Amino acid sequence: MSEPILTLRSVATDIGRYHILHDVSFSVPRGEVTMLLGRNGAGKTTTLRTIMGLWRARTGQVLFADEDIAALPTAEISRRGIAYVPEDMGIFSDLTVGENLRLAAISGPMDKARLAWITAAFPPLKTFWDSAAGTLSGGQKQMLSVARAMIEERRLYLIDEPSKGLAPAIVTTLARALKDLKRAGATILLVEQNFALSRALGDGAVVMEDGRTVWSGRMADLAADAALQGRLLGMEGAA
Amino acid sequence: MLRAILSDDLPRSRLLAVLLAVILVVLAAAPFLLPGTRALETAARICMFIVLVASYDLLLGYAGIVSFAHTMFFGMGAYGVAIAAAHLGPGWLPIGAGAAAGVALAALTALAIALFSLRVRAIFFAMITLAVASAMAVLVSQLSGITGGEDGLNFRIPRELTPGFRLLEEPVFGTRITGRVIAYYLVFGTCLALFLVMLRVVNSPFGSVLQAIRENAFRAEAIGYRVVVYRAAATCLAAVIAALAGAVFAVWLRYVGPGTTLGMEIMIDILLMVVIGGMGTMYGAVLGATIFVLAQNYLQALMERAAAATAGLPLLPDILNPDRWLLWLGLVFILSVYFFPAGIVGRLRGRA
Numbered sequence: 001m002s003e004p005i006l007t008l009r010s011v012a013t014d015i016g017r018y019h020i021l022h023d024v025s026f027s028v029p030r031g032e033v034t035m036l037l038g039r040n041g042a043g044k045t046t047t048l049r050t051i052m053g054l055w056r057a058r059t060g061q062v063l064f065a066d067e068d069i070a071a072l073p074t075a076e077i078s079r080r081g082i083a084y085v086p087e088d089m090g091i092f093s094d095l096t097v098g099e100n101l102r103l104a105a106i107s108g109p110m111d112k113a114r115l116a117w118i119t120a121a122f123p124p125l126k127t128f129w130d131s132a133a134g135t136l137s138g139g140q141k142q143m144l145s146v147a148r149a150m151i152e153e154r155r156l157y158l159i160d161e162p163s164k165g166l167a168p169a170i171v172t173t174l175a176r177a178l179k180d181l182k183r184a185g186a187t188i189l190l191v192e193q194n195f196a197l198s199r200a201l202g203d204g205a206v207v208m209e210d211g212r213t214v215w216s217g218r219m220a221d222l223a224a225d226a227a228l229q230g231r232l233l234g235m236e237g238a239a
Numbered sequence: 240m241l242r243a244i245l246s247d248d249l250p251r252s253r254l255l256a257v258l259l260a261v262i263l264v265v266l267a268a269a270p271f272l273l274p275g276t277r278a279l280e281t282a283a284r285i286c287m288f289i290v291l292v293a294s295y296d297l298l299l300g301y302a303g304i305v306s307f308a309h310t311m312f313f314g315m316g317a318y319g320v321a322i323a324a325a326h327l328g329p330g331w332l333p334i335g336a337g338a339a340a341g342v343a344l345a346a347l348t349a350l351a352i353a354l355f356s357l358r359v360r361a362i363f364f365a366m367i368t369l370a371v372a373s374a375m376a377v378l379v380s381q382l383s384g385i386t387g388g389e390d391g392l393n394f395r396i397p398r399e400l401t402p403g404f405r406l407l408e409e410p411v412f413g414t415r416i417t418g419r420v421i422a423y424y425l426v427f428g429t430c431l432a433l434f435l436v437m438l439r440v441v442n443s444p445f446g447s448v449l450q451a452i453r454e455n456a457f458r459a460e461a462i463g464y465r466v467v468v469y470r471a472a473a474t475c476l477a478a479v480i481a482a483l484a485g486a487v488f489a490v491w492l493r494y495v496g497p498g499t500t501l502g503m504e505i506m507i508d509i510l511l512m513v514v515i516g517g518m519g520t521m522y523g524a525v526l527g528a529t530i531f532v533l534a535q536n537y538l539q540a541l542m543e544r545a546a547a548a549t550a551g552l553p554l555l556p557d558i559l560n561p562d563r564w565l566l567w568l569g570l571v572f573i574l575s576v577y578f579f580p581a582g583i584v585g586r587l588r589g590r591a
Contacts, residue, residue, distance in 0.1 A: 052461050054457055054460075054461065073460070073465070074457070074460040074461055075460050075461075075463050075464055075465045075466070078460075078461055078462060078463035079463045084461045086458065086461070090455055090457075090458035090461070092450065092451045092454045092455060092458070093454060094450055094454060094519075095447060095450055095451065095454075099447050102444070102447070103444075103447055103448060103451055103459075103462060103464075104462055106462060106463040106464070148462075
């Protein structure tokens with residue numbers, strides 16, 4: 001396992017008067033795909049939002065490349081090289097597909113080769129390049145959301161449930177694109193409920209429960225241990 | 240060529256294109272097409288309101304910022320010119336210096352408001368702008384030695400812009416080219432240039448970021464855009480353009496008073512024009528301002544004629560009594576908002 005690019009140490013986050021994260025600690029090694037798993041309400045999305053500074057950590061450290069980014073403004077965190085694909089996709093509906101992608105290329109004009117790679121992975125984006133993003137289907141919006149994160153090479157990709165509510169064919173397309181990204185050496189922290197997809201993509205895994213990290217290790221170990229899956233993830237027929 | 244001038248933002252509706260072309264041609268040829276002082280006055284007012292409304296649309300429709308201080312910035316430009324001209328005498332230099340001072344004051348005030356209050360929620364920002372605008376109106380009223388107080392300031396402008404000045408001895412297309420015509424083209428040219436600049440701004444990457452922020456500020460921040468910086472820039476830009484419109488309008492009117500530049504009524508008029516025309520479209524400002532100013536200036540006269548024509552009929556002459564013109568104006572606006580929720584431009588482009 002390579003050295004970590006991201007490390008969370010005893011992170012606690014409140015949303016209003018609710019304590020959502022109590023004690024979250026884990027590391028994301030460089031060049032690997034780390035799956036963030038857990039039941040609904042375990043705090044996975046809040047963890048990603050805390051890393052991005054969209055919710056502020058009350059205590060603890062968020063170390064990115066050895067720098068504590070917990071108190072940095074969100075824009076600065078992003079400019080450190082972290083791309084974020086939120087659960088609600090967060091596309092800009094009134095802007096065209098092209099404008100959405102151009103906006104995401106924050107350091108300058110889009111790289112043509114990278115754009116060609118992305119449009120090959122997600123052909124509908126090329127078809128609907130000049131259409132308002134709000135008119136796309138749910139699956140196409142998710143493709144755009146992931147493509148926006150991929151438009152520039154980033155040091156870390158945070159991706160929140162990309163397969164949620166999508167048709168199997170779209171999930172296959174997304175999975176293929178994420179595998180391409182992984183092959184290119186990207187570091188990814190991926191929240192995913194679809195265990196088959198997690199098993200296919202993940203190198204490492206972190207399991208959360210009630211705002212705490214309760215297990216972390218290799219994805220292959222978790223995939224091979226049905227009892228562990230049943231205990232940690234409540235998967236039917238696993239135990 | 241046209242694409243470049245319009246920054247690639249074409250009307251995208253044949254009817255809209257025709258309407259815009261008609262408005263442009265009529266405004267461009269107003270001194271030759273429209274007889275009488277009142278018609279030229281109305282045309283100049285339309286030009287000025289197009290810029291003022293478009294600059295407010297930049298703020299509200301593109302950046303999603305609700306501000307009630309827009310007329311204050313307009314007033315700063317107007318008072319800058321008026322104070323300089325009234326105290327330093329008529330000349331191009333005082334007018335230029337006054338306009339520059341008004342624009343600089345508007346930019347600095349906008350920056351201060353933006354940096355102190357854009358982090359708060361939208362409703363609080365709106366309230367802060369309302370408070371600052373009200374305070375400025377009171378200040379202008381109190382500083383009567385400088386601003387003329389409630390009476391405002393009458394001032395003289397360069398001779399070349401006065402009705403008594405003749406540029407040519409012979410009339411052109413039956414119209415004498417007086418200083419008034421030159422002043423009108425100063426208003427028209429400045430307003431056209433400012434509108435095209437705004438069109439360029441909203442269609443630039445900066446404009447796309449503003450729209451992204453309006454839609455989802457957190458997402459824009461997560462991509463790496465510093466939302467406060469962009470919002471502050473939009474606020475300053477809109478304030479500068481409003482101040483320039485105020486400066487030009489002051490030259491046209493040769494008078495500045497609280498009622499003509501700082502009043503809350505003007506702010507409400509601007510809001511109505513943006514909504515009627517269509518928010519976030521720029522071209523909506525052209526249609527909204529034209530319809531609104533025409534209604535303000537001619538609805539009463541139209542109703543007077545209608546009442547006279549229906550004099551023999553029961554009830555109708557009373558309903559069409561010109562004293563009730565505001566009631567009809569209100570009704571027209573309610574209906575337009577009801578039938579065109581995305582504004583006239585939105586409707587013509589098929590959004591609603």
